Amino acid sequence: MQQISNVEPAESGKKQEQAVLSLTHAAKTFGPVVALADGTVEIRPGEIHALVGENGAGKSTLVKILAGLHNPDSGDFRLSGEPVHFRNVAESKAAGISVIYQEPTLFPDLTVAENIFIGRQPKGRSGLISRAQMRRQASELFQRLGVPIDPSRVAEGLSIADQQIIEIAKAISMEAKVLVMDEPTAALSGVEVDRLFAVARALRDKGTGILFISHRFDEVFDLCDRITVMRDGRYIATHRTADVTVERIVREMVGRDIGTLFPKTEAEIGKTVLNVDGISSAGVFRDISFEVRAGEIVALAGLVGAGRTEVARAVFGIDSYDSGHITVEGKPLKPRDPQAAIAAGLGFVPEDRRKQGLVMNLSVARNVTLTLRNKFVTAGLINGAKERRAAQEWSRRLQVKAGSQEHAVSTLSGGNQQKVVLAKWLATDPRLLIIDEPTRGIDVGTKSEVHRLISDLAGRGIAILMISSELPEVLGMADRVLVMREGRITAHLSRAEANPESVMHAATSSTGVTE
Amino acid sequence: MSSALDNRKTGTTTAGAGRSRGALASLLRLRELPVLIALALLVLITYLNNPLFLSPQGVKDLLLNATIIMILAAGQTLLIITRNIDLSVGSMLGLVAFGTGSLFAAMPDLPIIAVLAIGMAFGALLGTFNGLLVTVAKVPALVITLGTLYVFRGLNNAWAGGKQYFAGDRPDAFGALSVDTVLGFPIITLLAIAVVIAVAVYMSGTRPGRDLYAIGSDPEAAKVFGIKVSKRVFLAFLANGALAGLAGVLYASRFNSVGATTGAGMELDVVAAAVVGGVAIFGGSGSVAGAALGALLLTTITSSLTALRVDKFWQQAIVGILILVAIIIDRVASLRTAKKLRISEARNV
Numbered sequence: 056m057q058q059i060s061n062v063e064p065a066e067s068g069k070k071q072e073q074a075v076l077s078l079t080h081a082a083k084t085f086g087p088v089v090a091l092a093d094g095t096v097e098i099r100p101g102e103i104h105a106l107v108g109e110n111g112a113g114k115s116t117l118v119k120i121l122a123g124l125h126n127p128d129s130g131d132f133r134l135s136g137e138p139v140h141f142r143n144v145a146e147s148k149a150a151g152i153s154v155i156y157q158e159p160t161l162f163p164d165l166t167v168a169e170n171i172f173i174g175r176q177p178k179g180r181s182g183l184i185s186r187a188q189m190r191r192q193a194s195e196l197f198q199r200l201g202v203p204i205d206p207s208r209v210a211e212g213l214s215i216a217d218q219q220i221i222e223i224a225k226a227i228s229m230e231a232k233v234l235v236m237d238e239p240t241a242a243l244s245g246v247e248v249d250r251l252f253a254v255a256r257a258l259r260d261k262g263t264g265i266l267f268i269s270h271r272f273d274e275v276f277d278l279c280d281r282i283t284v285m286r287d288g289r290y291i292a293t294h295r296t297a298d299v300t301v302e303r304i305v306r307e308m309v310g311r312d313i314g315t316l317f318p319k320t321e322a323e324i325g326k327t328v329l330n331v332d333g334i335s336s337a338g339v340f341r342d343i344s345f346e347v348r349a350g351e352i353v354a355l356a357g358l359v360g361a362g363r364t365e366v367a368r369a370v371f372g373i374d375s376y377d378s379g380h381i382t383v384e385g386k387p388l389k390p391r392d393p394q395a396a397i398a399a400g401l402g403f404v405p406e407d408r409r410k411q412g413l414v415m416n417l418s419v420a421r422n423v424t425l426t427l428r429n430k431f432v433t434a435g436l437i438n439g440a441k442e443r444r445a446a447q448e449w450s451r452r453l454q455v456k457a458g459s460q461e462h463a464v465s466t467l468s469g470g471n472q473q474k475v476v477l478a479k480w481l482a483t484d485p486r487l488l489i490i491d492e493p494t495r496g497i498d499v500g501t502k503s504e505v506h507r508l509i510s511d512l513a514g515r516g517i518a519i520l521m522i523s524s525e526l527p528e529v530l531g532m533a534d535r536v537l538v539m540r541e542g543r544i545t546a547h548l549s550r551a552e553a554n555p556e557s558v559m560h561a562a563t564s565s566t567g568v569t570e
Numbered sequence: 571m572s573s574a575l576d577n578r579k580t581g582t583t584t585a586g587a588g589r590s591r592g593a594l595a596s597l598l599r600l601r602e603l604p605v606l607i608a609l610a611l612l613v614l615i616t617y618l619n620n621p622l623f624l625s626p627q628g629v630k631d632l633l634l635n636a637t638i639i640m641i642l643a644a645g646q647t648l649l650i651i652t653r654n655i656d657l658s659v660g661s662m663l664g665l666v667a668f669g670t671g672s673l674f675a676a677m678p679d680l681p682i683i684a685v686l687a688i689g690m691a692f693g694a695l696l697g698t699f700n701g702l703l704v705t706v707a708k709v710p711a712l713v714i715t716l717g718t719l720y721v722f723r724g725l726n727n728a729w730a731g732g733k734q735y736f737a738g739d740r741p742d743a744f745g746a747l748s749v750d751t752v753l754g755f756p757i758i759t760l761l762a763i764a765v766v767i768a769v770a771v772y773m774s775g776t777r778p779g780r781d782l783y784a785i786g787s788d789p790e791a792a793k794v795f796g797i798k799v800s801k802r803v804f805l806a807f808l809a810n811g812a813l814a815g816l817a818g819v820l821y822a823s824r825f826n827s828v829g830a831t832t833g834a835g836m837e838l839d840v841v842a843a844a845v846v847g848g849v850a851i852f853g854g855s856g857s858v859a860g861a862a863l864g865a866l867l868l869t870t871i872t873s874s875l876t877a878l879r880v881d882k883f884w885q886q887a888i889v890g891i892l893i894l895v896a897i898i899i900d901r902v903a904s905l906r907t908a909k910k911l912r913i914s915e916a917r918n919v
Contacts, residue, residue: 161791184775
């Protein structure tokens with residue numbers, strides 16, 4: 056709290072304006088994972104308050120607490136000074152908090168008007184729902200918002216921008232005191248963003264408190280009155296926008312000890328393994344060029360949604376691309392053919408182990424050998440003994456801690472599951488491994504083991520393309536860092552050039568390329 | 571903010587133009603319209619070939635044939651709209667119909683209104699069983715009601731054995747329900763129409779009724795919105811059971827005999843009627859009126875094919891083709907609307 060008084064001595068002295076919403080020292084854990092250690096934010100009526108932080112800083116957990124989706128383990132949650140405990144979304148809504156998500160969920164078969172008033176439809180004199188009245192009220196809302204949406208049309212097929220406007224209309228009709236917008240602009244075009252901001256400002260001027268979550272600093276500084284910074288699940292500081300610079304916010308978002316955490320073993324950098332030359336995919340990414348050499352770890356950094364995973368999927372042949380070329384060790388790689396990618400020596404460790412990387416109900420051994428079953432086939436049948444030997448060999452090398460090779464993978468910890476996925480690909484003897492978020496959902500202890508492993512692999516001459524949203528991981532591990540923003544590569548940084556500020560700047564600032 | 575102002579301007583013009591075309595457009599968008607047209611064409615063609623088809627007796631037969639299915643289709647619509655289904659309606663109807671026969675055999679002097687109430691309560695009890703299994707055990711309705719289809723039928727078999735009750739076993743006044751007419755409509759048909767209207771008003775004009783559409787449109791979103799999904803679905807099963815009970819009692823009035831196999835296979839006719847009538851099988855859209863029209867269309871086809879002396883074998887095939895056509899029309903129409911909506915939107919931005 057010291058920071059608040061430092062930054063705004065005048066405000067805290069007056070204390071005349073009571074916060075409409077205040078969350079103080081809220082904590083939330085899921086088993087051993089601490090999602091939020093100190094969630095603190097204070098929203099006043101008639102202000103637009105930005106909440107910023109890296110991926111994983113705890114913003115979405117905080118939002119879910121406000122929305123009534125999560126119950127905080129501890130902390131103080133007040134609305135207009137009164138303590139509140141929401142057991143579900145309906146209670147949060149009834150208390151006057153409306154949350155608008157990046158992609159709102161509307162009922163596709165119902166009309167726009169009914170989506171706004173579901174459960175609260177206006178009734179006519181007969182006691183039945185009056186559609187005319189419902190339409191009229193919806194029209195009035197849209198008129199106030201200055202947007203042309205036909206209340207009688209069904210919600211199916213509406214753009215995300217319009218869906219958000221409908222959610223805002225709903226919030227207004229419920230007389231929401233606090234409007235939370237969770238990255239509302241991520242999927243909007245420039246015109247739509249302008250329209251959304253006009254609506255947000257109009258609401259603020261009428262006294263609504265707005266919490267605005269965004270990764271785009273230009274928007275934050277353009278729109279918001281105050282900014283709260285979070286890092287690693289903790290509240291860091293709150294500033295008045297007028298008193299602070301982008302650089303300072305970035306420093307607070309990333310400011311922590313790095314460099315010594317993930318020592319990368321020096322590897323001899325060899326010849327180019329992967330060469331990506333100007334690949335584009337309409338609406339997803341554009342003009343992506345880079346190369347990865349043997350023994351080199353190249354990190355693809357950037358915010359969630361910047362198109363990093365999409366690039367990796369295109370390289371590995373899961374998705375197609377419209378133009379450009381990819382070569383592996385000088386030979387062209389057939390697009391849209393993962394089998395060809397595997398044959399060329401590529402391996403892909405996806406972000407979501409449970410969904411894409413492992414067959415959870417199969418044994419450790421089966422999972423490890425899944426990619427190379429054909430090697431163990433004798434007379435059309437899989438040779439079990441050979442399969443087990445190969446699985447044992449790899450599990451030993453990667454130090455997978457499993458009770459038995461025959462246990463189902465689902466019984467292992469996240470870190471050990473990740474090792475099984477790595478083993479699975481290493482058994483194919485790859486030239487290049489693409490690893491998407493190698494340590495997501497892995498506890499801190501095992502994290503460094505996974506890092507050591509990846510570093511080892513590079514030391515053996517495997518080229519590594521690593522996608523990571525965790526800055527320390529990127530800065531600690533990578534020989535080179537490519538930063539993506541909105542589908543383009545906005546910076547190529549050498550290990551020496553890469554620091555928290557340079558990476559975050561390239562990932563968020565709009566001074567580079569824009570639509 | 572000039573862009574916002576521009577938007578507002580184009581908005582009012584499109585809205586104004588839309589309103590003048592609104593009435594006709596919304597009539598053309600009606601999902602029930604194709605069924606209505608098909609029905610009119612069918613009746614017209616048959617009438618031109620065989621004028622007796624539209625004699626007072628002919629019309630009465632058409633209505634009587636549709637009555638039972640219409641009631642069942644109304645109940646089924648409540649469920650299909652919520653993305654559920656009840657395949658056990660034929661078995662429920664059989665149990666209640668045989669129960670009605672037994673009841674009159676035991677107590678011939680029981681007032682008809684009491685029999686109707688008992689039959690509906692019996693049906694509601696069976697529906698409660700379905701509803702509890704679906705909402706508490708959280709097993710898909712398709713599986714649960716497939717199971718209760720056999721369970722209820724088995725009970726009916728055990729209860730009836732080889733026994734049958736015939737029209738002569740029941741009071742004359744009860745049978746007269748399906749013979750006497752008011753303004754040309756048989757009394758049980760008027761009952762069915764009243765049921766359809768009541769369910770239609772509930773579904774379109776009350777908040778709980780609209781919740782059913784929301785649940786079927788996106789069950790997860792419905793939960794997030796705080797709609798009481800389990801309660802609504804359970805009550806829909808209960809109501810559907812009560813309506814199947816009503817249909818069971820009326821079946822005993824309309825048909826000569828009730829026994830162990832009464833109502834077997836009817837569930838498919840009921841689901842077919844709803845689907846042909848424009849009720850989306852994945853929930854969220856459609857109407858009771860459409861389902862009732864679907865029931866009328868399906869039973870009328872059978873009658874008119876007979877009137878046109880078409881081989882019985884072809885009748886089923888034609889019903890099947892009709893179902894496929896209904897689904898294809900629906901699919902094409904919704905794809906076209908989606909495309910149109912996207913285009914109109916692209917202009918707005």
